[in-house]
Amino acid sequence: MTTTTAQHLIRIAALWPHLDEALDQRGTNWLASRSDLFAVLDQVDREEAAALRALERDPQQIGETPAPVSLRILDTARLVETTLVHLADTLAPQITRPAISHAPEDWAARGWTPADRALRNACADDEQADPQRWRYVGLRTAEYAAGWLYARVTGEEGPFWTLTAAQHLLVEQVAAGCAARIEQALDLATRAVPAARPCPLCSGRIVVTTGAGRTPTARCEDCARGWTLPEPIAA
Known part of the structure; x- marks a missing residue:
């Protein structure tokens, strides 16, 4: 079944x-410091960011090393949150x-009574305060943006035109991309990646399958020879 935008x-x-939990496991108070961390990372240029990643890697490893879990989770959360909030910022003025407006200044000259003026102003205040309207200040989180976008794509009633x-x-393309990035950061999606070296037996292409909490496995597409990581030995 095709995954829908709402899904x-x-x-x-x-x-x-789970992004919060993943970062908390690395000893960082994510919920309390997320906005501060975002602000700091926004001030670090690409070269400095690369240097930070290099400092957290094992110097004994050869070649490219994936970013440590905490930094990868943080980068993903920052990107997803910024992307979803920006999408809501862009979409809101188009569909809201x-x-x-409040009663005009010449309400009395138009024959309005004080009761008419009070009713008009009250209605205007209520519409402006409608919690369904997207806010450009205050609560601007990924979860809130995702919920607001969900209400728009599912046609929830409110002061909006249909998308x-x-x-x-x-919205579909952005939501799919953000969901995929989160799954990748949490290692939830199964991935099949060609190995850099050919099969030692037949020189065929080896594909490594990993992710979704499974033990990485490798299999040659030509001779079907397979390899798995050895089970850890208890101390």
């Missing part, structure tokens, strides 16, 4: 707490119906 957004919201096909496609 991607649900997946993001469901997995987001304007709230009615166009192009707008829905944009």
